[in-house]
Amino acid sequence: MTEKQERPSAEHVDHIRGEKGDDGSTWDATTLQIEKRLVRKLDMTLMPMVWILYLFNYLDRNNIAQAKLSSFESDLGLTGSQYNTAISILNVGYLLMQLPSNMIITRVRPSIYMPVWVCIWSCISAATAGTHNYGGLIAVRLCLGVSEAPFFPGAFYLLSCWYTKKELALRTAVLYSGLVLATAFSGLLAAAIFSGLEGARGLAGWRWLFIIEGAASFFAGTVAFFVLPDFPGRETGSTKWLFDEDERRIAIERIQRDQVSNQETDRSVLFGLKSALKDPRVFVFAFMLCANHTAYGFNNFYPAIVEGFKLGSTAITLLCTAPPYLVGAIISFTVAWSSDRQNERGYHISGSMSVAIVGFVISVSSLNVPARYFASFLYISGCFAANSMVFSWAASAVSQTPEKRACATAIINLVSQFGNIWSPYFFRAQDEPRYTLAMILMMAFAAASIGTCALMKWTLKRDNRKLLAIHEGTNVQPTLHTL
Incomplete structure (x- = not known):
């Protein structure tokens, strides 16, 4: 091991650059035990906390889909495409x-x-419960988007500062499962609130839905002040009491060794932004995730899709929205685990989107209710599994500096939001309950996502060949891009 690796800087991990020792040395058994202890502590504190926060992050933005099955639209006087605009x-x-x-x-x-x-x-x-017209709803939803925006890219950036590439896909899938389970249990929670609190203290059930879920996420936020760690190497937050000196040192060192061998030296935020904007791969990943989000556009309309199956009352409809998301979470974990084990991303993402396409095809081509319900398991599982891996793939491919990684992942997530902006307009009122046009458009974007996966694998293979050529004839084994 090199001297630099034995005595890393006291700065947090994002201020360290390096690679494996020139002699190709590996860590001894004691160091590996420290690393295992470090990862176990992260899995017991950081992961559960960001998972809970992401669950509430998505619960608080997605509860409008359940509110639609209550008196939400009539109470606010929504007409035409105003509900779609409130989502967008x-x-x-x-x-x-x-x-x-x-x-x-x-x-x-x-x-x-x-x-x-x-x-x-x-x-x-929670303030959504106090709205009484379309204008008030739009104002609240716009402010909600601004306040929720920092969480997911920030949480992913924090995870990428603590976990290596081979650990990140599964942890990202765990994080995404918060979204999956929020969507699944939001229907169950809404069913309970609508049946038990409708009209209580003169408030409609959908108003209680926003109040209760807002209060619960506020409580989770206060707990996070005491549980979330800061960056490795900083003795603040839970980092101070959770990790000992050896664990903090190993946290820095293992991320240092995991960096692709193409690191830059300029550490300014402005350089990171400029570097991200100049990198074509950032925009390929951005289009990939945008296509995925567009294909996932069914989410805010899934209760309405299930309602079209005419399975029974509103409560039964909401209960039937949960199973596909629960199955989707399990499949997402399995695909991400396989991706980490095989150190491969592109085929796992494109394979998942292929499954989603099969689901969309069945929905368009069949009038059979059981077949269409089964199809929803396919497109929900496929889209979730794919989305959970795009960020982990992108983070390792565009991380020449930590500042570039932060800016690049934000740009990727930012551009991907266009998929969430235009997809609600695919679901026209005249197409209820099958939404044939929407299914065809989401199928097309799923196919586009598969195309970007092929392009990105080709690009990264080319970059890997360049890295190998640069280090040819030396004793250094470069760290390559994950394909």
Whole structure:
């Protein structure tokens, strides 16, 4: 092991650059035990906390889909495409805040920055219960998008500072499962609230839905102040009491060794932004995730899709929305585990989107209710499994500096929001309940995602050949891009 690896800088991991020792040495058994202990502690603290916060992040933005089955539209006087606009406007706020926030997070303490935003969005979400017209709803949804924007790219950036590439796909799938389970259990929760609190204290059931879920996420945000760690190497947040000196040193060193052998030396945020904007791969990943999000556009309309199956009452409809998402979570874990084990991303993403396409084809071509319900298992599982791996693939491919990684992942997530902005308009009122046009369009975008996977694998294979050529004839084994 090199001297640099034995005595890393005291700065946090994002301020370290390096690679494996020139002699090809590996860690001894004691160091490996420390690393296992470190990862176990992260899995017991960091992962559960960001998972819970992401669950509420998505619960608070997605509860409008359940509210639609209550008196939400009639109480607010929504007509035409106003409901669709209320869904889309949240993503406009998301676009405005994501990139600035991820530039800021590289210079602040995540253990304070992220929980503050959680508490803010919780209050805004609960305020939806106080709206009485379309204008008020639009204002609240726009502010909700701005306040929720910092969380996901910030949480992923924090995970990428602690976990290596081979660990990240499964952890990202776990994080995404918060979205899956939020969508699944939101229907169960809404069914319970609508049946038990409809009209209580003169409030409609959908108003209680926003109040209760907003209060719960605020509580989770206050807990996060005490549980979230800051960056490796910093003795602040839970990092101070959770990890000992050896674990903090190994946390820095293992991320240092995991970096692709193409690191830059300029550590300014402005350089990271410029570098990200000049990298074509950033925009290939951005289009890939945008296509995935567009194919996932069914999410805000899935209760309405299931309602079209005419399975029974509103409560039964909401209960039937849960199983496909639960199955989707299990499949997402399995695919991500396989991706980490095989150190491969492209085929796993494109394979998952192929399954989604099969689901969309069945939905378009069949009138049989059991077949269409089964198809929803396919497109929900396929889209979730694919989405959970795009970020982990992108983070390793565009991380020449930590600042570039933060800016690039924010840009990728920012551009992908266009898929969430235009996809609600695929679901026209005249197409209920089958939404044939929407299914065809989502099928097309799923196919586009597969095409970008092929392009990215070709690009990264070319880059790997260049890295091998640069190190040819030396004793250094370069760290290559994950394909």
